[in-house]
Amino acid sequence: MALENKIETAAKLLDAAKNFFIDLFRPDMTLEKIADVVSPRLDDTIKKYEARGLKYSAGKFSIKYADESHFNLEFEMYFQDEEGKWHKCANESEPRDATLLEVGAWKTIKALQVITFPIEKPKFAGGEVLQQDKKLEEYNAAERERLLNEPFDVPAEKTADAKPAEKPAEASDEKK
Numbered sequence: 001m002a003l004e005n006k007i008e009t010a011a012k013l014l015d016a017a018k019n020f021f022i023d024l025f026r027p028d029m030t031l032e033k034i035a036d037v038v039s040p041r042l043d044d045t046i047k048k049y050e051a052r053g054l055k056y057s058a059g060k061f062s063i064k065y066a067d068e069s070h071f072n073l074e075f076e077m078y079f080q081d082e083e084g085k086w087h088k089c090a091n092e093s094e095p096r097d098a099t100l101l102e103v104g105a106w107k108t109i110k111a112l113q114v115i116t117f118p119i120e121k122p123k124f125a126g127g128e129v130l131q132q133d134k135k136l137e138e139y140n141a142a143e144r145e146r147l148l149n150e151p152f153d154v155p156a157e158k159t160a161d162a163k164p165a166e167k168p169a170e171a172s173d174e175k176k
Helices: 003-018 031-051 103-112 134-149 171-175
Strands: 055-067 070-080 086-092 114-118
Touching: 031 055, 031 070, 031 086, 031 103, 055 103, 103 114
Parallel strands: none
Antiparallel strands: 055 070, 055 114, 070 086
């Protein structure tokens, strides 16, 4: 691969990474919705650079706790050219407002601090690029177990009176 082609490929990788997180989020995002939105974009990036002669090797996508009201998204992917040289395609988003997330997703991010999804090349058409984070699976299982074992109070049964309330005497009748 000629030097100009290598420089152009590296520049294109950086441009693609720079624009990756634009218009990604909508309100009430869950971790599953984030993965659903990001996965096809990552797959497209892999396909695009493999079509240019690079071979995808490995990568990861992370959701990171930033501060009490923000989180960041980050990805890293590694490609190898025909000469065996490595190329990194990576980006980290600007801090995102936690109000974009569904409450449970934000609680999970705060608890785990970093959720990392390994990026694997799909083995078949329509396959998932992002694989489940083991730490997230363990956290979700522990939360389910905690909720199942947590005692809860059964609300007292309330009945409504089917008889209509008596009509109060009209004020004009009392004056007479």
